[in-house]
Amino acid sequence: GSRHRFSIKVDDLIANHLKYSLQDVGGDANWQLLVEEGDMKVYRSELEENGIVLDPLKATHTVRGVTGRELCHYFWTVDYRTEWETTVETVQLIEQLSSNAVVVYQTHKTVWPASQRDILYVSSMQKIPSVSENDPDTWMVCNISVEHEVPVTTKCVRAKINVALICQTMVSPPDGNHNIQRENLSCKITYIANVNPGGWAPASVLRAVARRECPRFLKRFTSYVVERTACKPILF
Numbered sequence: 630g631s632r633h634r635f636s637i638k639v640d641d642l643i644a645n646h647l648k649y650s651l652q653d654v655g656g657d658a659n660w661q662l663l664v665e666e667g668d669m670k671v672y673r674s675e676l677e678e679n680g681i682v683l684d685p686l687k688a689t690h691t692v693r694g695v696t697g698r699e700l701c702h703y704f705w706t707v708d709y710r711t712e713w714e715t716t717v718e719t720v721q722l723i724e725q726l727s728s729n730a731v732v733v734y735q736t737h738k739t740v741w742p743a744s745q746r747d748i749l750y751v752s753s754m755q756k757i758p759s760v761s762e763n764d765p766d767t768w769m770v771c772n773i774s775v776e777h778e779v780p781v782t783t784k785c786v787r788a789k790i791n792v793a794l795i796c797q798t799m800v801s802p803p804d805g806n807h808n809i810q811r812e813n814l815s816c817k818i819t820y821i822a823n824v825n826p827g828g829w830a831p832a833s834v835l836r837a838v839a840r841r842e843c844p845r846f847l848k849r850f851t852s853y854v855v856e857r858t859a860c861k862p863i864l865f
């Protein structure tokens with residue numbers, strides 16, 4: 630089954646994301662538009678705790694030609710991580726919790742002059758049933774830090790994350806009784822990243838890195854999935 634020892638924690642955070650993270654922040658004074666490129670918008674809310682930058686990031690983007698399930702599959706599957714993630718140095722699958730949940734340990738490239746960070750998190754992928762029939766399907770991946778022993782003794786500072794990738798697939802039906810093709814697909818992405826660096830790191834550097842890395846991730850990751858799925862049957 631899909632239940633595991635972190636299920637309650639994951640389910641609570643999923644409910645929280647579904648309740649708050651899909652809300653539009655365009656007119657919200659707490660959120661500042663960092664980057665806008667075509668359909669992609671990246672927002673930041675400035676937040677510090679004891680001098681540590683916690684700025685939540687929120688991005689929306691629309692990707693044509695793929696489904697939310699396909700985006701979540703390539704985001705969740707550990708084997709593909711280093712194909713699109715440019716900020717990580719090593720990625721390890723620590724434990725397979727269930728068919729749709731794993732524990733991942735990763736070290737990030739050092740962000741000068743701060744010390745190197747690592748993260749240990751549960752990555753869980755689920756389909757959120759649509760409320761009514763003609764509502765779009767929603768697929769979601771949550772990456773949430775947990776306490777867990779790791780097989781390495783590292784010099785890294787342990788960072789913490791609460792990240793969600795929420796994907797809603799729209800289908801514009803082809804005329805007549807033709808099958809749905811990739812050109813009839815478009816997927817609305819909401820990406821939320823709460824990253825706690827876990828200890829002192831220069832605010833200006835973290836903010837500059839987030840401003841650069843978030844749009845870069847969205848473009849690189851979505852292009853990767855479009856390319857990988859182009860000649861494959863559509864996974865709804």
Ligand SMILES: CC(C)(C)c1cc(CCc2ccccn2)cc(-c2ccc(S(=O)(=O)CCO)cc2)c1
Pocket residue numbers: 686714716717737740746747748772788789790792822823824825826835838839842843
């Ligand atoms: C502090 C440190 C741990 C080194 C760190 C710094 C930065 C760069 C700044 C940033 C913040 C938020 C979003 C993007 N970039 C990003 C991340 C990060 C980004 C993305 C994800 S994920 O979406 O869960 C994909 C799995 O890798 C996890 C961690 C971590």
